[in-house]
Amino acid sequence: MSSKQNRTRVTSHDVAALAGVSQSAVSRAFTLGSSISDEKRERILEAARKLSYVPNSIASSLITRRSKTIAIILGNIDNPFYILVLKAFIEKLQESGRQVFTFTVDPKSSADDAIMRVLGYQVDGIVLTSAQISTRTTSLCLDRGIPIILFNRYIPGSDASVVRCDNVGGGRLLAEAFIKARAKRFAIVKGDPMGTTSQDRVQGFTERLLEAGIARSAIQEIEGNSVYDDACKAVLQAYADGAAPLPDAIFGVNDIMAMGAIDAIRHRLGARIPEDVMIGGFDDIPEGRRAPYELTTIRQPIDEMVDETLKILDVAAEEGRVQADRHHLAPTRLIWRKTIRRPT
Amino acid sequence: MSSKQNRTRVTSHDVAALAGVSQSAVSRAFTLGSSISDEKRERILEAARKLSYVPNSIASSLITRRSKTIAIILGNIDNPFYILVLKAFIEKLQESGRQVFTFTVDPKSSADDAIMRVLGYQVDGIVLTSAQISTRTTSLCLDRGIPIILFNRYIPGSDASVVRCDNVGGGRLLAEAFIKARAKRFAIVKGDPMGTTSQDRVQGFTERLLEAGIARSAIQEIEGNSVYDDACKAVLQAYADGAAPLPDAIFGVNDIMAMGAIDAIRHRLGARIPEDVMIGGFDDIPEGRRAPYELTTIRQPIDEMVDETLKILDVAAEEGRVQADRHHLAPTRLIWRKTIRRPT
DNA sequence: GTGAAAGCGCTAACAT
């Protein structure tokens, strides 16, 4: 079926020769909507098939200055929420004939290195989730007409576009659920202290509690570092051996930390949920819906957020320029399951 | 800090002009180990910094025919095991200055489309996990000198290299653990029927059971489709309302399905684990270690497998040719936790 | 509608 290692690759010239046309005709045959007769296109495509010709996208990118690839920089790949986001981006971009460069970066360190690298690959856009970026790098991208979108995070003073959900509002929603359930003493398992996502959720939550007359001293803050293990350990450390009495309600600033808190409380501390302590999360990842958790949480509309991001990318691609500082705020809503008592 | 949209991008010529050298000198300044004086390189790098010059990797790829990018095609992104694999690849490739194109593909459909696409981007290698590929596409890649590696799967008659773990042996290991625990009646929650991974694990498991004198009729097979939800539902359907008596032992062909089985049995069927029914998994994902599961399972050595894959990729890159049909088999081992009774 | 010609921004001989 296949020939021996044919060292020399097949180019549009080879196809042109076989089909008896010019090299530019071959190019046109592969470009939808270019002026070429159907008859000729068919003949060229046939020749291409015979030779197993695949157009060289690298050469094409060099000249068109668009690579049909988007870079996605992930800060916390251990959080299933961001896998959901990654999956949504990959699938939707694939559908529209684009591919994605996936990078991971320590949430605490800067994404600048990764960005400089993809800059050389002429990516058509950069999506950044939970990672830092300098304003210098941002304007470098923007100057070159490469849109950069902060997904679920923002950087004050940055020109990058941002797409995020209403983290403050979500925090408030959860606070209200706890208040209605008559909780008096609270704990918050916080995520990355540098990230606006965690900050905003904590702020909205606390704000609403204070409005309801809860004393600040009745709200304990615990560092969960955005991951299951740390959240689990932190809760354990805070309440093991009666170090402190268990609070009435715990807010896990994301679902995966809420799950860590649940496991610590139920399996290590031997308390019941929601009878002894109530727990609320944020994100609504599928894992939280499973039988051992049935987590009451705040849902982020991933699809809407991803679509909105794609829209910004598309506009940039069509107009050939970046519209700086677009800002989309998606609504959140409370999903009742079983970790918060529901007032009758 | 940043100038207005400067439409015209900066190239090596601009840097050359500013530094007062030839354009090729600029190229050399950015290529480690090329003959250029330290003094001149410094001067060029300085000029480059002033202009925020980033070498155009696209142009470089066009000429060197190597893009420093690897494509990873994921069949089942819902299985956390493959996220672990993806993460390992991304991190290790990033370290060595390479980036990855991530693709997802329905495990049942073929990866051919995705492969044809990356072929145009001159990728330096393709890693395929749980997805089909035609032999025609395989030899197309191999002919062009692009190594393709099947990760944890193989295709009889294919020339692609494969790196996988000893799935048959792992299945046997688990069967032995069950035999020692005196199980008599078994169930297997199977994964993708087309995938060699599931097939091999089932085969090893069954084989060992038969050797121990278990009758084939004492081994029930259930379709779990490689995902949590389907496994959970299938187990429920098989045993709800006493449709059939619960078996002594269930083999979840991967951890995520074993977790689905655990939740179904404990929360829906109200049986105890391991007292009423024992459960074993395969993969050893972190989720299985958590308090609600503590799953006894077979560990796959991800790091070893990824490193082995990288080695094949590197050899191909250095020698400029693909050594067809390399085959690495990684050992598995049993990790005892709490879902199988341990004989004293 | 079609072909010829001119590059895209870089690397790799080839001289010097």
Next chain:
DNA sequence: ATGTTAGCGCTTTCAC
């Protein structure tokens, strides 16, 4: 060690 030259494989005017 350095500059000059010739492309990598394609897209895109520009004539016809």
